[in-house]
Amino acid sequence: GEKGTQxxxxxxxxxxxxxxxxxxDLPAGESKDKFIYRIYTVFNASQIEGIPAHTxxxxxxxxxxxxxxxxxxxxxARIIHDQQDRAFYSRLTDDIHLPPRAAFQSAGExxxxxxHELAHFSGAESRLNRETLNESYRFxxxxxxxxxxxxxxxxxxxxAERGIxxxxxxxxxxxxxxxxSLQDDKHEIFRAARDAxxxxxxxxxxxxxxxxxxxxxxxNRIPSVExxxxxxxSAVVSTVPCAENPSLEMEL
Numbered sequence: 001g002e003k004g005t006q007x008x009x010x011x012x013x014x015x016x017x018x019x020x021x022x023x024x025d026l027p028a029g030e031s032k033d034k035f036i037y038r039i040y041t042v043f044n045a046s047q048i049e050g051i052p053a054h055t056x057x058x059x060x061x062x063x064x065x066x067x068x069x070x071x072x073x074x075x076x077a078r079i080i081h082d083q084q085d086r087a088f089y090s091r092l093t094d095d096i097h098l099p100p101r102a103a104f105q106s107a108g109e110x111x112x113x114x115x116h117e118l119a120h121f122s123g124a125e126s127r128l129n130r131e132t133l134n135e136s137y138r139f140x141x142x143x144x145x146x147x148x149x150x151x152x153x154x155x156x157x158x159x160a161e162r163g164i165x166x167x168x169x170x171x172x173x174x175x176x177x178x179x180x181s182l183q184d185d186k187h188e189i190f191r192a193a194r195d196a197x198x199x200x201x202x203x204x205x206x207x208x209x210x211x212x213x214x215x216x217x218x219x220n221r222i223p224s225v226e227x228x229x230x231x232x233x234s235a236v237v238s239t240v241p242c243a244e245n246p247s248l249e250m251e252l
Contacts, residue, residue: 002048004041010190011036067162068111074206077121079114087113089120091133096121108165112155119154120147122199127212130195146192153196158203 045051072079078095087098096117104110123130132147158164201219209215 004043007040007042009038064164068164071203075118087117089117111164115155115158116151119151119199122202149192150195154199157200
């Protein structure tokens with residue numbers, strides 16, 4: 001017979017990460033303060049008889065670009081193309097700085113980078129008020145690493161949702177560089193996926209809710225997005241850490 005693959009479902013109670021410490025070592029299936037951990041066995045459709053082969057939708061190039069541009073425009077973020085080889089979100093001025101579009105090798109690389117920075121933008125105090133963004137004080141500190149992980153995952157979710165081409169290997173390598181600094185907490189990847197889903201949900205909801213206030217109200221009403229991560233990837237621009245007031249810039 002066919003052998004299934006085990007997947008994990010994690011749901012953390014809302015609140016700061018330190019509030020979860022008492023729940024980390026609970027046996028599978030037990031919960032505390034709405035902490036849920038489940039293991040499921042799933043099968044690929046190709047393992048099941050009678051299911052027609054999946055035919056993925058082919059997105060036209062113009063459609064992909066339009067979809068990505070819509071996410072950027074609906075966000076209301078101020079995007080400035082004034083950098084040579086850096087990309088960052090400035091907490092001080094609440095805007096995004098990127099190299100010119102022509103500096104990127106492909107549209108996928110440009111949108112992957114822009115969406116990464118847009119994910120940082122989503123975490124500002126006036127929006128999702130994400131702790132990992134607003135309590136990061138220097139390049140490479142624990143919250144900085146956690147925020148980078150969230151931003152990169154969010155860009156993956158957005159690109160996968162809209163069919164934007166990306167490079168999984170490049171993206172996986174980038175995420176891996178930050179995961180190494182988080183190895184002391186084996187559950188951090190799941191918290192990062194939860195926050196990344198919330199960021200992606202906010203940015204996508206702006207297609208139907210034409211103001212940030214309405215989008216925030218909407219995602220606060222929908223069921224929890226604290227679910228397992230999606231596997232995918234995107235290309236990114238290599239940059240140099242900012243030496244001038246790094247606590248106020250989240251850089252790719």
